[in-house]
Each structure stands twice: as structure tokens, then as C-alpha cells.
Amino acid sequence: xxxxxxxxYGPVESDCLPMxxxxxxxxxxxxxxxxxxxxxxxxxxxxxxxxxxxxPEQARRVVSDGTGAPVITDGPFPxxxxxxxxxxxxxxxxxxxxxxxxxxxxxxxxPDGVPIRQPIEVRQVxxxxxxxx
Amino acid sequence: xxxxxxxxxxxxEDLLRELAPQVLGAVTRRSGDFAAAEDxxxxxxxxxxxxxxxxxxxxxxxxxxxxxxxxxxxDQYRSEDARRRREVLAASWSLNTAAGPVxxxxxAARDDTLILMFMCCHPSLTPxxxxxxxxxxVGGLTTREIAAAFLVPEPTMAQRISRAKATLxxxxxxxxxxxxxxxxxxxxxxxxxxxxxxxxxxxxxxxxDLARSDLSGEAIRLARGLRASLPGDPExxxxxxxxxxxxxxRPARTGPGGELIPLAEQDRSxxxxxxxxxxxxxITGALRHGALGEYQLQAAIAAVHDQAPSHAGTDxxxxxxxxxxxxxxxxxxxxxxxxxxAAAMVEGPAAGLALLDGVRGPLGGHHRFHAVRGHLLEIxxxxxxxxxxxxxxxxxxxxxxxxxxxTAKAASxxxxxxxxxx
Numbered sequence: 001x002x003x004x005x006x007x008x009y010g011p012v013e014s015d016c017l018p019m020x021x022x023x024x025x026x027x028x029x030x031x032x033x034x035x036x037x038x039x040x041x042x043x044x045x046x047x048x049x050x051x052x053x054x055x056p057e058q059a060r061r062v063v064s065d066g067t068g069a070p071v072i073t074d075g076p077f078p079x080x081x082x083x084x085x086x087x088x089x090x091x092x093x094x095x096x097x098x099x100x101x102x103x104x105x106x107x108x109x110x111p112d113g114v115p116i117r118q119p120i121e122v123r124q125v126x127x128x129x130x131x132x133x
Numbered sequence: 134x135x136x137x138x139x140x141x142x143x144x145x146e147d148l149l150r151e152l153a154p155q156v157l158g159a160v161t162r163r164s165g166d167f168a169a170a171e172d173x174x175x176x177x178x179x180x181x182x183x184x185x186x187x188x189x190x191x192x193x194x195x196x197x198x199x200x201x202x203x204x205x206x207x208d209q210y211r212s213e214d215a216r217r218r219r220e221v222l223a224a225s226w227s228l229n230t231a232a233g234p235v236x237x238x239x240x241a242a243r244d245d246t247l248i249l250m251f252m253c254c255h256p257s258l259t260p261x262x263x264x265x266x267x268x269x270x271v272g273g274l275t276t277r278e279i280a281a282a283f284l285v286p287e288p289t290m291a292q293r294i295s296r297a298k299a300t301l302x303x304x305x306x307x308x309x310x311x312x313x314x315x316x317x318x319x320x321x322x323x324x325x326x327x328x329x330x331x332x333x334x335x336x337x338x339x340x341x342d343l344a345r346s347d348l349s350g351e352a353i354r355l356a357r358g359l360r361a362s363l364p365g366d367p368e369x370x371x372x373x374x375x376x377x378x379x380x381x382x383r384p385a386r387t388g389p390g391g392e393l394i395p396l397a398e399q400d401r402s403x404x405x406x407x408x409x410x411x412x413x414x415x416i417t418g419a420l421r422h423g424a425l426g427e428y429q430l431q432a433a434i435a436a437v438h439d440q441a442p443s444h445a446g447t448d449x450x451x452x453x454x455x456x457x458x459x460x461x462x463x464x465x466x467x468x469x470x471x472x473x474x475a476a477a478m479v480e481g482p483a484a485g486l487a488l489l490d491g492v493r494g495p496l497g498g499h500h501r502f503h504a505v506r507g508h509l510l511e512i513x514x515x516x517x518x519x520x521x522x523x524x525x526x527x528x529x530x531x532x533x534x535x536x537x538x539x540t541a542k543a544a545s546x547x548x549x550x551x552x553x554x555x
Contacts, residue, residue: 001531045262045293048285091285093261126533 002048002125003098005088005105009056013117016110026111033108041090041101052086059083089125098122145185148194149178153273154358156198158245160206161308167252168298169206171270177202178273244310246271247362250355251311253297254323257304262297263326264333269294271358272351282348283333323359324372324428327352331376335383349380367419371429374419377412378435381405393538397444409439430459449478466492470505482513500529504539511546520546 019027041047064070088105092098102120110116156177160170177198191197253267265283268274280290311319334348356373363369385403388394416432434455441447456472469492477485486509489502496502507522523543527536 042289043292043296045285045289045291045296047289091283091289093259124531126531126536 001093001095001098002089002091002127003095004121004123004125005090005098005102006121006123007085007087007105007118008121009083009085010119012110013119014110014114016114016116022111026109026113029109029113037101037104037108038088041088046090046092046097046101048089048091050086050088053084056083095124098124143186145182145190148190149181149198150273152195152198153178154246154249154271155195156202157249157270159195159199160202163203164206165308166206167308168295168302169209170202171298173202173206173209174198175269175275176205179275244362246358248308248310250323250359251319252301252306252308254319254326255301255304255306256319256322257300258297260326260329262293262300263322264330265290265294266297267326267330267355268351272355274351320363320366320369324368327356327359328372328375328428330355331379335379349376349383352376353380365422367422367424368426368428370415370419371426371432374412374416375428375432375435377408377415378432378439381408381412381439391534393534395538396438401441401443404439409436412436413440425458425462427459427463430455430462434459447478449475453479466495467501470496470501473505473509477509477512482509485509486513498529500526500535500539502526503529507539507542507546516546516549520544 016022019030022030038047038050041050059074061073062070088101090098090101092101099122102122106118106120107115108118153174157170157174160174161167164170180201181194181198185191185194249271250267253270254263258266265279268279268282269276276291276294277287279294280287283290285293310316331349331352334350334352353373353376356369356376360366360369360373381404382396382399384405385399385401386394412432413436416429416436419429420433434452437448437452437455453472453475456468456475460468460472469488473485473488475485476488486506489506489509492502503522503526507519507526510519510522520543523539523546527539527543530536530539
């Protein structure tokens with residue numbers, strides 16, 4: 001079963017400072033945590049992909065009717081905090097395992113190593129149908 | 134790049150995959166180390182795949198592979214920590230290899246495929262680990278091919294396989310056939326893994342999942358290998374028959390856009406007749422043994438479908454009886470869903486709906502329950518009720534094509550207000 005573990009630019013539940021205001025050592029520890037988690041998922045044969053996305057400032061919105069020139073707009077978006085910040089795509093055997101990974105990711109360290117309690121959205125990826133339909 | 138065995142199904146590849154379990158069996162028996170032997174054999178197979186097409190196939194391809202794998206294994210041991218102790222062991226048996234086949238090896242080789250299947254489908258492994266390990270160790274596929282088939286990066290798949298081997302090593306499983314008192318239970322694990330492998334491929338046939346559809350071909354090849362080792366086991370034969378009889382419908386099962394076509398609407402002239410004949414012959418023979426099992430029953434049901442001239446002209450009474458036996462044997466409420474469909478065809482939709490009411494407890498939240506109920510309400514002429522069930526089913530499925538199908542079904546029923554069977 002595949003799951004997308006999504007995280008947004010929204011606030012984290014620990015109410016810690018925004019990341020640019022952390023000490024360099026805390027930022028390094030946070031980034032190392034993310035890399036270590038990816039390595040662990042790879043070692044377990046579960047990691048399919050993990051990506052971070054550029055910030056809302058660089059986002060564009062495209063709307064087209066399929067014939068005329070598309071309408072391309074910059075931000076700001078009304079709900080920029082809802083924008084996707086990054087994802088992990090994992091291939092696991094149970095939904096329980098996906099939730100376990102999400103919990104690990106949520107507890108990423110913030111200032112002074114205190115877990116930031118980042119909300120992680122767990123979404124199953126649609127797969128092929130049952131054979132006897 | 135390509136999927137499993139797709140594209141360059143060259144003579145070399147076919148030969149290598151046929152020899153893979155024999156090489157692995159020989160190297161494991163001599164070294165006593167399945168995990169290390171499996172890596173060494175994989176390297177030997179890769180070496181052969183690049184060198185044989187250029188240099189020509191050696192006179193004794195099996196001997197060549199065993200020799201190269203033995204050398205790789207020796208190199209591997211040399212580079213490891215516990216070097217001295219293992220070098221002695223490695224040196225002693227690589228000399229053996231140079232001297233030619235060991236007496237009795239031909240007999241042992243016949244059992245190798247079987248022993249390897251028991252190993253790779255060991256109960257300590259989850260299906261997600263057992264399937265790729267079986268494909269590599271018994272099927273002779275490369276890690277890259279397996280990774281492509283399961284749509285994960287190659288390093289991720291390599292880790293999954295290596296963890297599976299570590300689990301096996303920790304279980305202390307010897308490289309022999311399991312003792313007779315464990316044989317039936319262990320065989321059930323093997324059959325289950327092959328069944329799941331087949332479904333992985335069959336469920337995804339067509340469309341963007343093309344690489345995966347070759348997995349069912351691989352499952353059939355492995356099931357044939359298993360049957361060659363255990364020709365008298367009716368469940369092994371039943372599973373092979375089930376795969377053939379199901380795979381026979383593959384050409385008619387998806388439309389040009391990759392959309393699902395359910396059994397009732399399939400163009401039966403597109404079914405693979407030789408596969409149906411072979412599967413029917415196999416299941417008929419297996420059923421004569423009298424030791425009935427669930428794969429045989431499923432194969433028998435598939436055979437009745439495959440022989441029917443049309444959906445309406447199907448021997449539904451026989452299918453109903455077979456599902457009744459299967460339900461009693463497995464106690465699986467999912468079987469009851471299928472029996473409800475058969476009951477509706479024989480006795481009318483009310484009979485099917487009554488059966489569904491009996492499994493609302495365990496299955497009421499499952500999308501298949503709603504899909505079947507929607508289907509039966511549609512037959513009963515309750516278009517609005519049917520549409521609601523199909524919508525609930527579409528919301529509950531995690532399968533993309535199934536969701537498309539169920540959504541379209543709900544929409545067409547809602548549009549027609551009431552609709553008869555069609």
C-alpha cells in the first residue's frame with residue numbers, strides 16, 4: 001500500500017518560532033533528522049520518494065480553458081499556509097505502519113531539540129483494482 | 134527500463150531465468166549460506182547477461198554460472214571480517230566446483246526450486262518481502278526488474294530483499310525441505326504468495342501499469358515450476374488452473390482506455406481459448422483426487438465462467454453450489470458477497486439481498502459490499518437505491534480504475550432513474 005505523507009506551510013502544534021528564527025545548530029539538527037528518517041525508510045525498503053517544495057513566494061497558479069492563452073498568476077494565495085511544503089511517498093504493508101512513520105515525521109526536532117509536532121496528513125494513493133471485480 | 138521479462142525476452146534471458154534456481158540451490162548447498170549465495174548468484178546472472186550475448190553461451194552454462202557465483206562468494210567472504218574461518222570453508226567447496234558436478238547433485242537439483250520456494254515464502258516473512266525475494270531467488274529476475282514492476286526505486290527494493298534475507302537467516306531455516314509434519318502448512322504459505330503475486334499483476338493489467346502485468350506471467354511460470362516438483366498435489370494444480378483460467382480473460386478485461394470491463398460485459402470472443410482448455414483440463418484432473426481445497430474451488434468457479442457462452446447463459450446454479458462449498462471451507466464473508474451475486478442470478482435479486490443482510494456486520498463498511506448491493510438493487514429495478522450504493526462504493530475504494538467504474542455506474546443509474554439489468 002502506498003501513502004503520501006504531506007506537510008503544509010501551516011503552523012506546527014508546538015507553537016515554536018518560525019524556522020528562520022531558529023539557531024543554526026537547531027536548523028542543522030532538524031535537517032539531519034529529515035535525512036536520517038529518509039535513510040531509515042530506505043533501509044527498510046519503504047521509501048519511494050521524498051521531496052520538499054519551494055515556498056509560496058515562487059508558486060504560480062495556472063488556469064486554462066484549453067484554447068486561449070492560460071491565465072498565470074503569482075501569489076499571494078488566500079490560504080498560503082495551506083500550501084504543500086513537502087511530501088514523503090512510502091510503500092508499506094499496513095496503514096498502521098504509515099501512521100507510525102507519520103508520527104515519527106511529526107516529532108521532528110525544533111529549537112533546543114523540542115519536537116515541533118508538525119501535522120502530517122496521511123493519504124492513501126489509489127492503486128489498481130481487485131482482480132475479481 | 135523494461136518491465137519483467139518484457140521487451141528483450143532473449144534466449145539468454147530465458148535460459149538464465151530457468152537456470153537461476155539450480156545455480157542458487159547448488160551454491161547454497163555447498164556454502165550453507167543462502168543469503169550470501171543469493172547475492173553471488175545474482176552477480177553471476179548479471180555477468181552472464183552481459184557476456185553471453187557477446188561471447189556466446191558456454192558449453193556448460195550451469196557449470197559456468199556456478200563457477201562464477203562461487204568466485205564471487207569467495208571474494209565476498211575475503212572482504213568480510215570473519216575472514217579466516219570462512220575462507221577455509223569457501224576454498225574447500227570452490228575446489229569441489231572445479232572438479233565438476235558432485236555425485237547426486239542432479240537429484241538434489243530437482244528439489245532446489247521447491248526448497249527455494251519454501252525458503253522464500255517462509256512464514257516469518259510478510260508477503261511484501263516474500264514476493265520480491267521469490268522473484269529474485271526462484272524467478273531469476275534482477276532487482277531492477279522487480280523494482281520497476283513494483284514501482285519503487287531500485288535501492289529501496291534492494292533493501293527490502295536484503296532485509297528479507299536477514300530475517301530468514303535469523304530464523305535459522307536450514308536449506309532442506311521442511312519436515313513432513315510442517316509440509317502442508319508451509320506449502321499453504323507458498324501458494325498464498327504465488328496467488329498474491331498473480332493478483333499484483335492481474336489487477337493492474339493494461340494502461341500505465343503495463344510493467345506490472347508481467348507479474349502474473351511470472352506467477353504462472355513459478356506455479357508451473359512448483360507443479361513440476363509436486364505434480365500430485367491437487368491444490369498446487371488448482372492454483373495453476375485458477376491462474377490460467379483467470380488470465381485467459383485478460384484480453385477482454387480492459388477497454389481501449391484502460392477502463393475496467395466487468396465479467397458480465399466482456400467480449401468473450403477475446404478470451405484465450407488454449408489457456409481455458411489447459412486450465413479446465415488441469416482442474417478436472419485435480420478434482421478427481423477428492424482432496425478438495427479452496428484454490429481448486431476457485432478454479433472450478435472460473436472454469437464454469439470461462440465455458441459459459443454468455444453471462445446470462447452461465448451455469449449459475451453450479452456456481453452458487455461451488456460458492457456454498459467455498460464459504461463453508463473458508464468462512465470468509467467476502468465469499469458470501471460472491472455467493473449473493475450467484476444467488477441473485479438463480480433465485481432472483483431478493484435472495485441475493487437477503488444473503489447480503491447476513492454479512493452487513495463484518496462487511497457493511499467495505500466498498501465491495503456496497504458495490505454488490507448496488508448491482509443487486511439495479512437488477513431489482515431500484516435505480517435510486519443502486520446509485521446510492523455505487524456512490525458509497527466509489528467513495529470507499531482505494532483503487533483508481535475501480536473508482537472510475539463505480540462512479541460511472543452510479544451516474545448512469547441516477548440518470549436513468551430506474552434501470553433494469555443491463
